[in-house]
Amino acid sequence: MGRDEFLFLLLGLKWTVALSAIGFVSGCLAGLAIALLRTSGIRPVERATAGYIALFQGTPLLMQLFVVYYGLALIGIKMDAWAAVAVGLTLHASAYLGEIWRGGIEAVPRGQTEASKALALSYASRMKDVILPQALRISLPATIGFLVQLIKGTSLASIVGFTELTRAGNIISNQIFQPLTVFGIVGMLYFIMCCPLTIYGAYLERKFAASAR
Amino acid sequence: MNDISTTVDSTHPMISMSGVEKWYGAFQALRNINISVEKGEKIVLCGPSGSGKSTLIRCINHLESYQKGVIRVGGIVLGHQAKTIDAVRREVGMVFQQFNLFPHLTVLENCMLAPLRALRLGKEEAEARARQLLERVKIAEQADKYPAQLSGGQQQRVAIARALCMRPQVMLFDEPTSALDPEMVKEVLDTMIGLAEEGMTMICVTHEMGFARQVADRVIFMATGAIVEEAPPAEFFSNPKHERTRKFLGEILGH
Numbered sequence A: 001m002g003r004d005e006f007l008f009l010l011l012g013l014k015w016t017v018a019l020s021a022i023g024f025v026s027g028c029l030a031g032l033a034i035a036l037l038r039t040s041g042i043r044p045v046e047r048a049t050a051g052y053i054a055l056f057q058g059t060p061l062l063m064q065l066f067v068v069y070y071g072l073a074l075i076g077i078k079m080d081a082w083a084a085v086a087v088g089l090t091l092h093a094s095a096y097l098g099e100i101w102r103g104g105i106e107a108v109p110r111g112q113t114e115a116s117k118a119l120a121l122s123y124a125s126r127m128k129d130v131i132l133p134q135a136l137r138i139s140l141p142a143t144i145g146f147l148v149q150l151i152k153g154t155s156l157a158s159i160v161g162f163t164e165l166t167r168a169g170n171i172i173s174n175q176i177f178q179p180l181t182v183f184g185i186v187g188m189l190y191f192i193m194c195c196p197l198t199i200y201g202a203y204l205e206r207k208f209a210a211s212a213r
Numbered sequence B: 001m002n003d004i005s006t007t008v009d010s011t012h013p014m015i016s017m018s019g020v021e022k023w024y025g026a027f028q029a030l031r032n033i034n035i036s037v038e039k040g041e042k043i044v045l046c047g048p049s050g051s052g053k054s055t056l057i058r059c060i061n062h063l064e065s066y067q068k069g070v071i072r073v074g075g076i077v078l079g080h081q082a083k084t085i086d087a088v089r090r091e092v093g094m095v096f097q098q099f100n101l102f103p104h105l106t107v108l109e110n111c112m113l114a115p116l117r118a119l120r121l122g123k124e125e126a127e128a129r130a131r132q133l134l135e136r137v138k139i140a141e142q143a144d145k146y147p148a149q150l151s152g153g154q155q156q157r158v159a160i161a162r163a164l165c166m167r168p169q170v171m172l173f174d175e176p177t178s179a180l181d182p183e184m185v186k187e188v189l190d191t192m193i194g195l196a197e198e199g200m201t202m203i204c205v206t207h208e209m210g211f212a213r214q215v216a217d218r219v220i221f222m223a224t225g226a227i228v229e230e231a232p233p234a235e236f237f238s239n240p241k242h243e244r245t246r247k248f249l250g251e252i253l254g255h
């Protein structure tokens, strides 16, 4: 495999990183909204968000990307592949992160909410200053675990014609007929992105387990 | 503007509850509660487990809602609107059995949070106030520690300081010493006695009968969601009128 082929893979890697970042950042924002709605105490809103979470957790990401890209085009909403993948990943990530953080919010002891209510803190301040800092801390290992899944999940963007790392590997492999070498390198690149996150997640988990004692 | 008053008015009793009833589903937790507490009065609330003591004081700052009756704090009628609930909570401090300090904030930050957010004080003023009250509960030197680094007694004193930072008119205590090791009970009771001596209006759920004798103006005894008996401590302890009160006193003073 030559230098040009390798650079082509790096170009794919760049898109993988960009998609992961978009999916994660916008997924975090939307996921936070989902988590807050899911714990709002307003029954219909909680039900609706529970349904949203169930829908996106219960169907494959591949199918979600398909629906956003091809399905919406059928009813006249045209999106380029880039926008469709960004929307699909955001929906997917927001459902997972929303559920992870709902768990974190509910794991914060009730007394914390009661004390902050007794101190006349508003809902916004209760969440921002008291509940979320504790909930996010509890959820951090799971959040990092999900980020790793998301990075690998971006490979599915290839089905709507997006040339991220996996598809770039496919193309090169078809050109130079060295699938083992090419996918070996592709795998290494994923591993280099994901492994430090996994280690960091495990480290945080140990740290919190120790501080909980 | 409208008929909802949200400022404390000194012509009313500090707290009044009239005809308050509360249900948890089909279970009635409070039955026809009538209490009036004047400014500066200290009330001790006691009764067997499950009698509704916590529920009663948690209605006063609307941590629990109630279905019937009227609660007034100062002149404020505690309705179910966010505006009056908020106004009442700014005047009513609460101390919990489990302290409920914010574990991710230092002692100082615990005390500064509500003045910054709910009273919108400036940072310097909030910090000065927090340090002054930490001084008062004799824990100023722990200001930069986290709650988990303190003993139970110290944590509870921080919780008292945190509530006082709002400059409340009333303090509610829900079994503030029940979760403490015996050797730490005194430091917390001493803090509460100091507060009482300075004229704070207090309602304390406690089984510390020594404390009741020393500071209470009245002791209220509850059973099964209702107020059974209400008397100054001397009379309450020496001459309880109801059989249930006698039985309860026999149990807690017996050992």
Ligand SMILES: Nc1ncnc2c1ncn2[C@@H]1O[C@H](COP(=O)(O)OP(=O)(O)OP(=O)(O)O)[C@@H](O)[C@H]1O
Residues within 6 Å of the ligand: B024, B027, B029, B047, B048, B049, B050, B051, B052, B053, B054, B055, B056
């Ligand atoms: N959230 C709730 N849902 C249903 N029932 C409740 C709830 N909270 C309290 N109760 C019931 O209401 C009654 C009064 O409870 P409360 O906590 O006020 O009692 P208490 O006098 O403070 O008891 P203790 O001395 O054990 O603290 C109890 O029978 C309790 O089981």
Ligand SMILES: [Mg+2]
Residues within 6 Å of the ligand: B053, B054, B055, B174, B175
């Ligand atoms: Mg109780």
